[in-house]
Amino acid sequence: MQIEELYQYSDTVNELLARYGVKFGIYKNGTFNEQLFPFDMIPRIIKKEEFTCLEKGLKQRVAALNAFIRDIYGKKEIIRDGVIPEEFIYMGSGYLAQCEGVLPPKGVFTHIAGIDLVQGKDGKWYILEDNLRIPSGASYPMIARTICRKSSPALFEQNSIVDNRDYAKLLRRTMDYVNTGGHTVILTPGRYNAAYFEHSYLAELTGAHLAIGHELVAENDHLYFVDYSGKKELVGAVYRRISDEYLDPMNFNSESVIGIPHIFDIYRKGNVAIINAPGNGVADDKGIYYFVPKMIRYYLGEEAILSNAPTYLPFYEEDMKYVLEHFDHLVLKDVAEAGGYGVVFGSEMTKEEKKKFVSMLKEEPRRFIAQEVIDFMDIDIYEEGKLLPRKADLRAFVLMEEEPVVWESGLTRFSRNPDSFIVNSSQGGGFKDTWVMAE
Amino acid sequence: MRRLDYRYHMELLFEQPVNRHHFTLRCLPGENERQRVLTEQVRIEPDYTGGFETDSFGNRCIYGRMEKPHERFLVDVTGTVQTEQNMAVRDTQMHRLGMYRYPTELTAMGASLYKIFQKASFDGESIMEQGKYIMEAVFGHFCYEPGVTQVTTTAEEAAALGRGVCQDYAHVMLALCRQRRIPCRYVAGMLVGEGASHAWVELCDKGNWIAFDPTHNCMADDRYISISYGRDAGDSPINQGDFYGTTGQRQKVCVTVEEKQDSFV
Missing domain, CATH: 3.30.1490.270 (Dna Ligase; domain 1)
Incomplete structure (x- = not known):
């Protein structure tokens, strides 16, 4: 069975994705537009040995980033030792003074990291940026794979493609690892958020409650989920899809109506896990990116496996x-x-x-x-029966349990405009599945 | 050394009942080299669920939640504090000093601040001397006038206006000190007398926090009781709330500090 057979199902698969609600909301000039997130049938294929190397590099990078955030809100040895000038911390917008001295459950800050990479024409991978706040996108290749498997089951049976539908299992383990006792909740700002599909899909697959801000209340140093009958249930982990700024009006932006008042106070006491930890922006600032290889050397005593641009x-x-x-x-x-x-x-x-x-x-x-400017490798997209080369990047997902775990897939985003290097979904790009080969 | 009796009294009156009311209070004087808390009583109405904590700036906080509708929120803190003159507060968390060296949104530099900055002469070498020059420049630039600025007024806006209250004096002084990368923090507190709460600044010199009051152009002495610290007023409001209800509200704050008559020095 050849991969080309998959192409004929392009329209059907996209129709099904739309029906499931795979959309991307974009706010532009004050109006909300929901558009489909176009899916291209041609996958990015990564060979086993290549992925093993990426995996090693990604684990290393995220371990160093987690150590860095812990250090910055703790002893700040990396500043003291002159590796990073302090203005890059304190002048940046990602540093939150409120997080000083707060150690999250199990010391995990970067529960879910989205690391963006590109492959140069010479085949070498480069890290483009680290996303450590609320990286989205894992749900898209997951649901696309689920649907594609239905359209051509034989293709997936006869080729050794690593199944990527276990993302929810990894996520659940990551959330359970830091849970302080109680329910696990995915906190969404609601259906007008760009990634609402993802919030609901992940809640469904992980078995977590999907909640909005006022369904959660802080009381007596603990966080509770209040159900429709008024019954309160203890919450031990909140995978929040709300930015730090809007998370808690009593500790951050006081205008926020989508957050949970005092959730941060409870978190400070160690009575709930917030996924990802507030304050992570200090490490994914574009200015800090420059220092990541130095961080790897400083905290791990190793040379960076994956290069920065x-x-x-x-x-x-x-x-x-x-x-x-x-x-x-x-x-x-x-x-x-x-x-x-x-x-x-x-x-x-x-x-x-x-x-x-x-x-x-x-x-x-x-x-x-x-x-x-890295001249990165083109990947073909399939449009109206033709194969057209387009720029594409890869967002790899690294989840933190006791050790970082790399999801054996990723979100491949491509630019629909042939002359553009910018692949961000918020700029109207499309996506592909990422196949990691098992042999 | 003095013994000061204080009362911090705050009432929030709502025209119509509000509910789901959350609050954080930083109204409890802390203990340090300059002040010791001898007695302390706290009254908060109506009943609430909540607790105590210490925030990242070292402030003692009471936080809580009142679920049921209410028309009045009352906070009454009374106590006795023993204060020392000419004592610097020793910093026990020097590694956190960095955050006090850089501008915040409220203390970001702007054209009006640059003007004061350039005018102020900085002949002094020590933090103490530099602090005094900056304090003088701020004091000379401002006219004390309540009602022309708000809690959200930035240092730059206040400097452009040339008028304001203690919070504005403090913010401008912080902005100028940070332009020189002097670590400095905002202090909310109380001063002997009756009226509102007061605000001043502290500069850190080799691990010792020295208190300057730019509103009065003097060093803060044993007539001052500090309550909360932060990089600026936004970090450490004495009282902060969030509730459901669209209604008018009136706030009454009354702070009194007087020297204990039976004290002997």
Whole structure:
């Protein structure tokens, strides 16, 4: 059975995905638009040996990132030892002073990490960014696989593709590992959230309660789920799909109406696990990315297995000089932005834009990083009977139990525009399944 | 050394009942080299479920939740504190100092702050001397005037206005100190006399926190009782609440501090 046989089911599979509600909501100019998240039938295929190497590198990276966050909200030895300048911590928007001295259950901060990678034309993988707050996307390849298996069961039977439908099992183990006693809850802001499909799907598959903010109350140093009859049940773990800012109006943004007042106070006392830990933004800042290989050396005493894209920090004089000299070959990123925003290519700027940007860069060098543009490998997409090459990245998911575990699949996102390198779903891209081969 | 009797009295009156009321209070004076708590009584109405904790800035907090509808929320704290003059507060968590060295949203630099910063002369070498210069510059720049600023007014906005209350003086001083990377923190507290709560700043010099009161252009002495600390006023409000109900509310705060008459020094 050949993989090409799968293509003929493209429309049916997409129809089914739509019916299941695989959508992506986007807020633009004050209006909410729900659009389908287009699925392409051609999978990204990763060979066993290649994945084994990725797996090792990803585990190493997440272990170091977790150690880093723990250090930053604890003793701060990495600053004391001069490995990371303190302004990159305190001037960044991800650092939350409220988390100082708070050690989460089992010392886990990065329960679910979404690490974005690209493969260069030479076959080498590069880390593009770390997402340690609320990385979404695992549900998409999972449901796509479920449907594809139904359309061509023989294909999956005859090829040794590692089954990726166990993500929910991994997630459940991750949540149970830190649970302080009581129910496990997935906290959603509601159906207008971009990733609501994922929230409900993961709740269904893990057997967790899907809850909104006011169904959870803090009382007597514990968190409770209040059911429709008013009965209260103890909660031990909350996989929250709400950002830190809106999580708790009594500790963060006081305007939040979707959060749980005092959940952070209970968490501080160790009486509930919050997944992922508040304050993780301190480690996935684009400015901190530069330091991850140094972190790996510092905390683990190892060299990084997976490389960063070559990155320059204009904060350092030497790097600033390089950036100004090679401006046209670099991509510049605003460290405070996410989701593909705040990314500009030196080569695409007019003279005037460039002048403006350079003066901004000189004024606030810490705000930007510059990277070599990686010419990454194309993957074909199937459109109207034709195969078209497109840029694609891979979001790998690393879940933390006693040790980090890498999910043997991942979300492959592609840019629908042939000239674009930006693959973010919030910019209208599509997705593919990721097949890891068992032999 | 003085013995000070204090009372922090706060009432929130709602025009119509509110429910699901959550609160966090940082209204309990802490213990340190400068002050010792001798007695303390707390009254909170109506009944609530909740507890005590210490936050990341070292403040003692009472937090709780009132489920049932109520029209009044009352907090009354009374006690006696023994205060010392000319004592620096020793920092026991030096590794957390970094967060006090960098601007927050409320203390971010802006054009008006830069003007004061440039005008202030910084001949002093020690933190103490620098603090005094900055304090003088802030005091000279401001006119004390209640009602023109709010709790959310930033240091830059207050500096542009040139008028404000103790919170604004403190924020501007913090912004200027942080521009020099001097670790400094906001202090909410009480001062001998009657009226509202007060605010001032502390600068850290080799592990010792020294208290400056820019509103009065003086060092804070044993007439001051500190209650809560933070990087700015937003980190450590004395009282903070969140409730259900769309109704008008009135807040009455009355703070009194007087020297205990029977004390002997």
